[in-house]
Amino acid sequence: MRVKINVTGIVQGVGFRPFIYRIAVKHGLAGYVRNRGDAGVEIILEGTQTAIDSFLRDLKEQKPPQARIHNIIQTPLAGKNEYTQFTIFKSSSETEHSGSVVPPDSAICNECLNELRDPKDPRFDYFFITCVNCGPRFTIIERLPYDRENTTMREFPLCGFCQKEYEDPLNRRFHAQTVACPTCGPKAYLTTNTGEAVKCVDPVREAGKLLSEGSIVAVKGYGGFHIAASTSLEAPLVRLRESKSRRAKPFALMARSLQAAKSFAEVNQTEQELLTSLSRPIVLLNKNNKYNLSPLVAPDLHNVGVMLPYSAMHYMLFDRVDDLAFVMTSANPPNQPIVNDNNEALQILGGTVDYFLFHNRKIAQRCDDSVMRVHTDRNVFLRRSRGYAPAPIMLRQKAKRCVVALGGELNNTSCILNANKAFISQHIGDVENLETRSFLQEATNHLIHLTNTKVDTIACDLHPKFTTTNLARELAEQNGWELVQVQHHHAHVAALMAEHGVDEMVGMACDGYGYGADGSAWGGEVMLCTSGDAGFKRVGHLEEQPLLGGDVATRYPLRIAAGILNKDVDVSAWLLQNSNHLPHGETEANLILGQLKKSGAPQTTSLGRILDAAAAVIGVCYERTYEGEAAMKLESAAVNGKDALGLASVICGDVLDTSQLLLAIYINRDRLSKADLAYSAHAYLAKGLATLAVEKAEEHGVKAVGFTGGAAVNALLASMMREVVEAAGLRFLVHEAVPAGDGGVSFGQAVVGGFSRF
Ligand SMILES: [Zn+2]
Ligand SMILES: [Zn+2]
Ligand SMILES: [Zn+2]
Known part of the structure; x- marks a missing residue:
């Protein structure tokens, strides 16, 4: 029997060829294995059918810890057996194909950890001990193919001992590009x-x-x-x-x-x-x-x-x-x-x-730690970076275009979409100035080169003034790429749909801020989206509320609360009482009271801002010193609470009323505990939004309802929404592979750019 096997996925730089060598020899097979230029490997096997079957079973079941197999293609070969033994061939120098995959960094493996602690081991106490199964990858690779001279390990020539291990196919450090010891490695x-x-x-x-x-x-x-x-x-x-x-x-x-x-x-x-x-x-x-x-x-x-x-x-x-x-x-x-x-x-x-x-080793690519939380037994990414980037998200279908997407503004990433692989960059941060703009540009270019992508389309946010929008415009012009602008919450929902391979969804996209299709501030949206369609339908949203003082209100949520409460009650005494929580005290409180009498404050439908306002009235947070602070503290406050307010959701047309929630909190602020008020706020918003989404899904005959946006990392909101949606017999979807917050926006933009008909 002769067969050719092509394996794609993360199979280079992870000890795959020595692993193939070992299992081929174990089953008495002859032939060879070699890396292909598209980051896959090619294997030729000669032997009995039983041996080949056992080989394939081991291939799937015992693969190296860092390896990820996307596809195994087996082709029977005609002709007589040619090989007498099994060999590892050197990397083929074929021209590279597009969509190649670079492995992420990996934590130290147990074998290396044991060696670190073994006084007899030559790498005893060596702070950078690694092997083919572990250590840095993405952060040291400057270009492909993944050979030592293309990494920042280039400056550390191997000593005789390391060289011997590097060349031994049966050694764990065979072709491990990070191999080093106290004699030859970084200090x-x-x-x-x-x-x-x-x-x-x-x-x-x-x-x-x-x-x-x-x-x-x-x-x-x-x-x-x-x-x-x-x-x-x-x-x-x-x-x-x-x-x-x-x-x-x-x-x-x-x-x-x-x-x-x-x-x-x-x-x-x-x-x-x-x-x-x-x-x-x-x-x-x-x-x-x-x-x-x-x-x-x-x-x-x-x-x-x-x-x-x-x-x-x-x-x-x-x-x-x-x-x-x-x-x-x-x-x-x-x-x-x-x-x-x-x-x-x-x-x-x-x-x-x-x-x-x-x-004294250089860092080729900066890469922050990843951040996750677990909702019961589901992984939720707050930040997808070290250990994950740049491993691709595999899509169900191949995109029509090769897209680079630059994301939004805060907590940003970029994304390269090449056929059915979406490569999301490491965490870039808030792209508001020259430093982060150039980091975004460098990281994105690096990813385009590593994946050998021939970009034809560039996607960005709809916001006319974002740094990323301007950069996308420049790059589109310079390179002759088609420019696609994607509404922020549409990108969130598109990301969720693509992650689950769903074609139709009513998505609840909730966060702090996104530039709306009408130019106003959105952030509590219910959207009907269809894949392959460049558009979306905004079928519902939270009530519009005034942001007194614009951006200042985002920092001091008492301002938002005052703007909302003022519709129903006289807040002067309460605001003056709380003026110590405003940076300019009573003067500022009086100024706000003056602003309340005028109209013309910018409006927002943001869920984040309502949570902020609730946090201020309840007294758990008066100033937002970091992104999401008030909302996070409100969730913490709610941990041991119950729905003591028990408000029924008021939905007028397509809009969930939020004024009555704030009013109820205000009225009961001295009667109920902070925990109960915080919990009640979550319950009202989660149930109200989910009810609205279910209504819309039923109206349009859609089977899936999703929750996305920065607010979707909130465990309490997600679990309460799930109950409502599943009780209605619909599928409730949340992010598992891509960040729910703005770190996932570039992925959503790329998907809209790559799959939509224009
Ligand atoms: Zn190791
Ligand atoms: Zn050495
Ligand atoms: Zn967002």
């Missing part, structure tokens, strides 16, 4: 905040000790710098909050072990799997009743972002201390991309930290 070193060397034998463990004693240390990792600090001492956290001008935004933690994480947070089975997966994202965990880390870590929230160590260096940081966890926050100044260069780090972070733990 770690410690400096002061001005860059002066700190003499020590063991810089990594020394850094751990400094952290434990209260120093703030910038730690260079695979895809950027973390700022690390103690989680039990107040002083470093106070300093960190001051210097990062980050008053309340929660810091992510790295726990020393799963057991340590369980000592201060609840960890269910799904969360445990995520925490320990090779992607090692930050997982939002509910604090448990034994939580005793500093309140400054995640103030006023019921949950905290936790990740486990993902490189040998991280494990070593904890070796000489007994801290349960360290703060590990991405080292990006507000609105700036993550820092990736040693000199740049000294300049930008020198004022914030006491020490630097550097290493």
